[in-house]
Amino acid sequence: MAQHEHVRVAVIGSGFGGLGAAVRLRREGVTDFLVLERAGSVGGTWRDNSYPGCACDVPSHLYSFSFAPNPDWPRTFSGQQHIRAYLEHVADTFGLRPHLRLDHEVTVMRWDNDELHWVIETANGSTITADAVVSATGPLSDPKLPDIPGLAAFPGKVFHSAQWDHDYDLSGKRVAVIGTGASAIQIVPEIQPKAGRLTLFQRTPPWVMPRMDRAISGAEKWLHRALPFTATARRGLLWGIRELQVGAFTKHPNQLGLVESIAKSNMARAVKDPALRAKLTPSYRIGCKRILLSNAYYPALAQPNVDVVDSGLSEVRGSTLVGSDGSETEADVIILGTGFHVTDMPIASRVVGADGITLAESWKDEMQALRGATAAGFPNWMTIIGPNTGLGNSSMILMIESQLNYMADYLRQLDVLGGRAALDARPSAVGAWNRRVQDRMKRTVWNTGGCTSWYLDANGRNTTVWPGTTAEFRRATRSVDLGEYEVIRPPVTHSTAQAVTEEAAR
Numbered sequence: 001m002a003q004h005e006h007v008r009v010a011v012i013g014s015g016f017g018g019l020g021a022a023v024r025l026r027r028e029g030v031t032d033f034l035v036l037e038r039a040g041s042v043g044g045t046w047r048d049n050s051y052p053g054c055a056c057d058v059p060s061h062l063y064s065f066s067f068a069p070n071p072d073w074p075r076t077f078s079g080q081q082h083i084r085a086y087l088e089h090v091a092d093t094f095g096l097r098p099h100l101r102l103d104h105e106v107t108v109m110r111w112d113n114d115e116l117h118w119v120i121e122t123a124n125g126s127t128i129t130a131d132a133v134v135s136a137t138g139p140l141s142d143p144k145l146p147d148i149p150g151l152a153a154f155p156g157k158v159f160h161s162a163q164w165d166h167d168y169d170l171s172g173k174r175v176a177v178i179g180t181g182a183s184a185i186q187i188v189p190e191i192q193p194k195a196g197r198l199t200l201f202q203r204t205p206p207w208v209m210p211r212m213d214r215a216i217s218g219a220e221k222w223l224h225r226a227l228p229f230t231a232t233a234r235r236g237l238l239w240g241i242r243e244l245q246v247g248a249f250t251k252h253p254n255q256l257g258l259v260e261s262i263a264k265s266n267m268a269r270a271v272k273d274p275a276l277r278a279k280l281t282p283s284y285r286i287g288c289k290r291i292l293l294s295n296a297y298y299p300a301l302a303q304p305n306v307d308v309v310d311s312g313l314s315e316v317r318g319s320t321l322v323g324s325d326g327s328e329t330e331a332d333v334i335i336l337g338t339g340f341h342v343t344d345m346p347i348a349s350r351v352v353g354a355d356g357i358t359l360a361e362s363w364k365d366e367m368q369a370l371r372g373a374t375a376a377g378f379p380n381w382m383t384i385i386g387p388n389t390g391l392g393n394s395s396m397i398l399m400i401e402s403q404l405n406y407m408a409d410y411l412r413q414l415d416v417l418g419g420r421a422a423l424d425a426r427p428s429a430v431g432a433w434n435r436r437v438q439d440r441m442k443r444t445v446w447n448t449g450g451c452t453s454w455y456l457d458a459n460g461r462n463t464t465v466w467p468g469t470t471a472e473f474r475r476a477t478r479s480v481d482l483g484e485y486e487v488i489r490p491p492v493t494h495s496t497a498q499a500v501t502e503e504a505a506r
């Protein structure tokens with residue numbers, strides 16, 4: 001049966017962003033909120049990506065909430081099951097369950113100019129109204145399927161890395177993996193021993209650095225539990241090292257040459273065949289695309305049951321996969337490691353703002369948001385991991401926590417304004433912020449490194465990565481500058497005008 005609820009805040013999504021927002025809301029004393037999640041459980045990225053080998057590539061003690069340290073991380077780079085369990089634990093520990101509405105996919109949210117609230121509709125027929133929306137639907141949550149002629153008619157099995165079919169047995173099969181991004185390089189070493197034949201279709205080779213992964217000892221766990229400041233110090237050190245690297249990515253890409261030599265020796269150690277090494281050697285500056293970490297990827301590619309087609313996949317003819325170089329490969333199964341809708345976030349076409357246009361229309365030339373959070377014409381709507389908040393070398397949880405500071409101050413400012421009020425980012429403020437970000441972007445390795453990557457949108461603009469340190473972003477999002485916003489009050493109707501006059505007369 002259709003329900004209708006009103007809440008102060010509706011959070012969309014229950015990954016790190018949505019759960020982090022929920023914890024922060026409770027800590028701010030806001031209990032009148034819901035978390036709407038399309039899936040049947042929490043976890044976001046770490047619920048959906050269950051492919052073999054899935055793990056974080058930022059150390060776990062940094063890739064976790066500062067307010068919920070976990071002394072029991074099993075490895076320096078923990079696996080998907082452990083990160084997912086951590087997020088379930090956060091939902092329990094911080095009392096978030098009563099706020100969760102699972103299996104509630106948001107189909108549309110519309111700003112109501114009269115009531116000054118959002119009207120949110122979900123796929124299961126409920127309507128929820130909310131004074132403010134925190135959209136935490138994830139930067140990498142909607143799989144991108146490649147537009148390859150003939151793929152739809154492939155007679156075998158096809159699945160995306162984020163939708164792994166655990167019932168499908170790869171043993172002895174002719175497996176084709178499409179893509180060489182972060183997911184593909186974790187998958188390949190895991191499935192190579194099982195596959196009869198594995199063909200990797202590569203468009204651009206990634207730079208792959210050694211992965212300093214190891215089990216965390218019982219003594220370390222004990223120490224972090226008994227003396228929590230040791231875990232804080234460990235986190236601080238992991239953070240500090242990454243902050244020091246930022247200048248090379250953002251201002252001095254030439255300094256990254258040294259890092260390239262480490263990556264080249266990582267390859268040379270495992271790949272002895274010069275022809276294969278040539279295929280796997282990138283021709284762009286390291287860091288331009290995300291730097292990947294693996295000790296197992298190159299050794300797997302050097303195995304006799306593996307082929308690398310370095311021209312990419314151009315067509316599928318029945319069960320034959322045709323490379324752009326004309327090569328033909330027979331396959332039983334195609335695994336798509338083809339990434340996500342990043343610069344064309346699907347949620348944007350479901351958000352309808354004050355002028356009746358969608359966020360996707362408003363962002364048709366370029367996605368942009370004030371301090372990575374708010375968009376002009378979309379009052380009281382903010383996004384977690386919005387435009388230009390991504391990182392190339394550190395933990396996204398640092399950025400999420402900065403955005404939660406901003407969210408908390410935004411809600412405080414609404415309280416101070418009192419009554420029913422809304423804040424709408426001024427177009428001039430959004431424009432100025434975006435110009436500053438794009439100016440700084442010009443010198444970065446992501447723009448000058450000579451590659452195309454998923455950081456860039458269809459127009460070649462980098463609308464995803466933050467061109468600075470996480471400390472700079474923390475400062476920029478510490479509080480809301482009201483000068484950057486227009487305050488909106490409810491329209492004066494005949495009855496409100498009369499009430500105000502009567503009040504004044506008393």
Ligand SMILES: Cc1cc2nc3c(=O)[nH]c(=O)nc-3n(C[C@H](O)[C@H](O)[C@H](O)COP(=O)(O)OP(=O)(O)OC[C@H]3O[C@@H](n4cnc5c(N)ncnc54)[C@H](O)[C@@H]3O)c2cc1C
Pocket residue numbers: 012013014015016017018036037038039042043044045046049054055056057058063104105106107136137138139140141183347384385394395396397
């Ligand atoms: C395989 C993989 C590995 C990664 N490893 C790292 C790493 O090591 N370090 C790092 O910093 N980052 C990593 N990332 C990036 C990662 O996406 C972020 O770190 C973080 O998990 C994002 O959290 P989020 O809550 O913003 O988004 P998500 O975790 O994607 O959560 C978004 C949630 O919103 C829900 N949702 C979406 N649309 C709707 C809708 N219309 N209605 C209701 N619910 C909706 C989704 O179901 C999902 O639960 C990785 C990403 C992937 C895919």
